[in-house]
Amino acid sequence: MLKFLKMIKLLVANWKANPETLTEAVRLAKNIDYTGVVIAPPFPFLDGVRKVIHKAKLAAQNVFWSDGPYTGEVSANQLKKLGVRYAIIGHSERRRNLNEIDAIINKKVTAALNNSIKPILCVGEGPELHKSGDHSKVLRFIDNQLKLDLHGIRNPRGVIIAYEPIWAIGTGNSDSTEHVSKVVALIKERLGSVSILYGGSVNPNNADKFMSIAGISGALIGGASLKSSEFKKIISISKRY
Numbered sequence: 001m002l003k004f005l006k007m008i009k010l011l012v013a014n015w016k017a018n019p020e021t022l023t024e025a026v027r028l029a030k031n032i033d034y035t036g037v038v039i040a041p042p043f044p045f046l047d048g049v050r051k052v053i054h055k056a057k058l059a060a061q062n063v064f065w066s067d068g069p070y071t072g073e074v075s076a077n078q079l080k081k082l083g084v085r086y087a088i089i090g091h092s093e094r095r096r097n098l099n100e101i102d103a104i105i106n107k108k109v110t111a112a113l114n115n116s117i118k119p120i121l122c123v124g125e126g127p128e129l130h131k132s133g134d135h136s137k138v139l140r141f142i143d144n145q146l147k148l149d150l151h152g153i154r155n156p157r158g159v160i161i162a163y164e165p166i167w168a169i170g171t172g173n174s175d176s177t178e179h180v181s182k183v184v185a186l187i188k189e190r191l192g193s194v195s196i197l198y199g200g201s202v203n204p205n206n207a208d209k210f211m212s213i214a215g216i217s218g219a220l221i222g223g224a225s226l227k228s229s230e231f232k233k234i235i236s237i238s239k240r241y
């Protein structure tokens with residue numbers, strides 16, 4: 001008898017520069033240690049979190065493309081040796097606040113892949129483009145980010161794409177399912193059957209609508225991933241799919 005494997009939704013907990021202490025990080029990690037969860041703590045807490053999780057996987061929030069004389073950076077090779085399985089790359093907060101341009105993001109994606117770390121590449125339009133209401137312009141913008149960020153990558157299926165409209169991040173204003181579906185269609189048309197996450201103000205009240213979008217493999221979650229009661233509700237919603 002043929003058995004069809006159910007794909008577990010991926011829920012990436014992007015803690016950003018939170019919490020303040022390792023003790024809090026460990027407590028939070030233990031609370032959300034479930035299959036399908038990927039925890040992205042700040043660098044100083046990666047190893048402590050690694051030691052207490054059994055089912056969840058570990059992600060870095062950033063990665064550098066080389067070992068050696070790069071003060072302040074952490075290389076893909078070092079992260080691999082630590083047991084990190086995923087890396088968030090090109091988050092809009094880094095693009096905006098640290099001038100991380102597509103050429104840099106492309107180097108990071110390449111380095112992560114070369115070190116068997118799955119890149120979670122963030123793409124998405126800003127508030128001005130969103131406000132213009134010009135959907136085809138939004139799609140062209142995302143298409144261009146994909147082209148530049150994945151330049152020279154022979155097998156983009158090894159990359160997870162996180163569609164994160166910037167205006168929806170941390171604002172409480174999530175995107176519409178219709179718009180996310182259009183972006184999913186564009187990404188699939190360009191890259192084939194890659195995994196696609198939605199990110200932007202996902203919470204227990206709207207998780208269901210995003211999990212049910214065809215072609216969406218999970219979510220990248222900031223604020224709600226720091227409250228274990230909320231995050232656990234999102235986990236149980238994701239298990240319905």
Ligand code: PEP
Nearest residue numbers: 169170199200201222223
């Ligand atoms: C994010 O940081 O990528 C994010 C989606 O944050 P939030 O869930 O808080 O909007």
